[in-house]
Amino acid sequence: MTAPSELRPRGPVSPELLRSVFRRHAAGVAVITARGEGPAGFTATSLTSVAAEPPLISFGVGTASFSWGVIARTEHVGVHILGEHQSELAARFATRGSDRFGPSTRWRGGPQGVPVLDGVLAWMVGRVVSRIPAGDHHLVIAEVVEGDSSGPGRPLVHHQGRFGGLRD
Amino acid sequence: MTAPSELRPRGPVSPELLRSVFRRHAAGVAVITARGEGPAGFTATSLTSVAAEPPLISFGVGTASFSWGVIARTEHVGVHILGEHQSELAARFATRGSDRFGPSTRWRGGPQGVPVLDGVLAWMVGRVVSRIPAGDHHLVIAEVVEGDSSGPGRPLVHHQGRFGGLRD
Numbered sequence: 001m002t003a004p005s006e007l008r009p010r011g012p013v014s015p016e017l018l019r020s021v022f023r024r025h026a027a028g029v030a031v032i033t034a035r036g037e038g039p040a041g042f043t044a045t046s047l048t049s050v051a052a053e054p055p056l057i058s059f060g061v062g063t064a065s066f067s068w069g070v071i072a073r074t075e076h077v078g079v080h081i082l083g084e085h086q087s088e089l090a091a092r093f094a095t096r097g098s099d100r101f102g103p104s105t106r107w108r109g110g111p112q113g114v115p116v117l118d119g120v121l122a123w124m125v126g127r128v129v130s131r132i133p134a135g136d137h138h139l140v141i142a143e144v145v146e147g148d149s150s151g152p153g154r155p156l157v158h159h160q161g162r163f164g165g166l167r168d
Numbered sequence: 169m170t171a172p173s174e175l176r177p178r179g180p181v182s183p184e185l186l187r188s189v190f191r192r193h194a195a196g197v198a199v200i201t202a203r204g205e206g207p208a209g210f211t212a213t214s215l216t217s218v219a220a221e222p223p224l225i226s227f228g229v230g231t232a233s234f235s236w237g238v239i240a241r242t243e244h245v246g247v248h249i250l251g252e253h254q255s256e257l258a259a260r261f262a263t264r265g266s267d268r269f270g271p272s273t274r275w276r277g278g279p280q281g282v283p284v285l286d287g288v289l290a291w292m293v294g295r296v297v298s299r300i301p302a303g304d305h306h307l308v309i310a311e312v313v314e315g316d317s318s319g320p321g322r323p324l325v326h327h328q329g330r331f332g333g334l335r336d
Contacts, residue, residue, distance in 0.1 A: 051303025
């Protein structure tokens, strides 16, 4: 049964409440890359598989971020699923001003010129098909045109602001 | 350096390749509910936080699914973050033909008439603001209008087709 007071229209909750809910959530960790004037990339915990036919994925980008300047214009993105041995890489691609493609990062030019990171569990190249404005972010949808899932290891997981791994 | 052969346009990969990549990914587990003719709901591993201002979330629904018939019409959804003690609940809401709101499921009528599950880590009620067709799925965006993050426990995680937990 629903009490009448439960049917009152409500406004949006605070950003703090949303954050407190998602601190309870766990997420796999991805690095999204693209080629702008040089290689660019950022850590994302919003990667999901959207559809099988055609093969679509999505992820979010803050519209005020440096990364959005590149993602807004690129035709292709690289999408990497990080292993639990890669928490330093995840932190590097999440830190403002860090040297993301310096000597500490092993990478190569991959299909469609997209930077592909070494040592990941799996990677894909996606052709961006949609950029959907959503509040202070954009939701990006890409069709997967290339991929490999043969890297060794188990996934890195983000929870309560920290990187960790799965229980055996 | 990128070899010219790497710049050939490519078509979409097979659904099998996409699946093999996402078997390497880990995801938190949510149950999405709505009130249709009766209570309805399904397990989703695609829940993400999209924006802070306004507070937006997203999840995917297969367009051929029974759930889509309800989600296509509802104004509000319930979104629940499951704990590692709730793998049976996750399996029930992922199994075709199961008695999802039968005696084994503890739930109540929540804000806006949305079914709210008991014993979860956190729950939200979202007002659906967008339903985006994406291949054989729809991507749903909702604005969070109510929520609670005070449930005890640690998150349930989905990986390689199984439910598990995080390492301490």
